[in-house]
Amino acid sequence: MNRVIVLTPPGRAALATIRLEGSAVKDVLEKQLLRRSGNKFRFEVLPRPVLVRFPVGDGLYEEVILRVVNSETAELHCHGNPLLVETITAKFETFGFHRETWEQWIYRTEEDAIRAAARLALADAPTWTVTSILLDQYGGSFSRMIDKVENALIEGNWQEAADILHRLLSWERVGLHLTRPYKVVLVGPPNAGKSSILNWLVGYRRAIVDPTPGTTRDFVAAATVVEGWPVELYDTAGLRPPQDELEAEAIARTRRTASDADLVLLVLDRSTEWTADYARLREAWPEAVVILNKRDLPPGPGAWCEGLYLSTRIGEDRPVLLKALSQKLVPEPPPPGEAIPFTPDQVARLKEALAAVETRNRSMAVKALQSLKLKSSPLGNP
Structure with missing residues (x-):
């Protein structure tokens, strides 16, 4: 079978690579390509890539770099404009080449x-x-x-087989999150500083910060990295008795989102008084990382729970939080060379x-x- 494969990702790029495979490669390229001088191209295994002209229609030619891999394989390197890539690929389809995705090519080869x-x-x-x-x-x-x-x-060593399988499966959580980021959800009462912490962690103003309670009604998500591990952070609506139907739905969605998170960050304002509502939130998420926020302000009264005492206004607190998140998400990182299932x-x-x-x-x-x-x-x- 003759195949044409676009090896570079879709979208605009400086260059694209189109791979040709099959017995018809030599014949088709000799009929289509011209040397830069305008002479006919003679197909041969070349020691280095060459600049040639490829017809793209209406008497127009595009200059491309040709790399001949072997007698039945060649690669065309052209401008990465998606329209040009599609034009060249489609033209080879008219010559009887089967279009194959880069994923199919990898899986086949x-x-x-x-x-x-x-x-x-x-x-x-x-x-x-x-x-x-x-x-x-x-x-x-x-x-x-x-x-x-x-x-x-x-x-017949059943115990050794079982031990190895148990070890492989012990890395299930880490392995599956190599291709899917950890979902980390920030929850807490209004004005505890959830949006500020999200912005602080990702390094830019992703979420709106406002002193008005209930500002965050819908989720704000942001991708980031925590000590090498991919993470998607979610800022959510403040948890309090809802003021209207919209806020009630936002709070219900917050609880649903937190229920399937890999990690919950419970953000509490340490400058306020410890309340029964805070205690109920702590009981609702016993495995959460508790952030006692705003340590730059005088602490509020009450018998406070334990947690990370920090402030987004204090720069050295950020690596402390990142370290705590990493240890919670991946308590024991795999050693180099470890066998890990990842799908x-x-x-x-x-x-x-x-x-x-x-x-x-x-x-x-x-x-x-x-x-x-x-x-x-x-x-x-x-």
């Missing part, structure tokens, strides 16, 4: 599903921490541990294998393990 999934995930890796972990999996850390489990099963499908297959091991069902365990590497989807989506 990688040796197994784990490497393909890791390479796909690397395209969206937001931080070096995430990138380094995914590179370990691409390099075989996860695959080698799967091989160890299979070998243990062949030798829901991988976690599901590992759980199937563990269940089979615990019932001494060798064939089902092996089947689940082998399915981890099997490339069964034509869409590049293991």
Whole structure:
């Protein structure tokens, strides 16, 4: 099959790469391309890329850089204008080339599903921490541990197989958040400083800060990084007896959003008096990181709970909060080279294998393990 693949991401860019594969590459390029001088192009494996002219219609030519990989593979590097990229790609379709996405190309060309999934995930890796972990999996850390489990099963060592599977699954939370940011929700009473803390953490004015209670009615979300881990922060409506139907709905949505958060930050104004309402909020989210905000002001009276005593006006308090969030989200970061499952499908297959091991069902365990590497989807989506 002859294929045309746009390897660069969609959207405007300085350059784009279009890959051609198949037996028709040589014939089509020789018929279409011209040398820069205007002479016909003769296809051959060249030691370095060359500048050529490609017809884009109505007697017009676009100068592109051609790299000949082998007798059936070449790459065209052109301007990244989406219209030009589409024009060139569509023209090859008229020559009988099948259009393939870059995801499909990766999934087809990688040796197994784990490497393909890791390479796909690397395209969206937001931080070096995430990138380094995914590179370990691409390099075989996860695959080698799967091989160890299979070998243990062949030798009849059920306990070793179970121990390895338990270790792999212990990284489920970390692994799944390599491709999906942690959801961190700020909750608390009005004017506790939730919006200020969100702005403080992301480093710019994302949320509106106003002294009027109830200013935040809808959610404000912002992406950031906490010590290498991708995080999405949510500022929410202040929790108090609602003043109208709109505020009642906003408060209900706040509680729903916090219920499925990976971490809740309970923000309380330390300059005010401790109240029964504060106590109820603390009881509602016992696992929350409590932020006792506004320590730049005189502390209010009452028997206050424990928490992080800080202020957005004090610069050295920011790294203290970031450290606390990181330790709560990832108490034990994985060591370099650790095998970590990073897709829901991988976690599901590992759980199937563990269940089979615990019932001494060798064939089902092996089947689940082998399915981890099997490339069964034509869409590049293991």
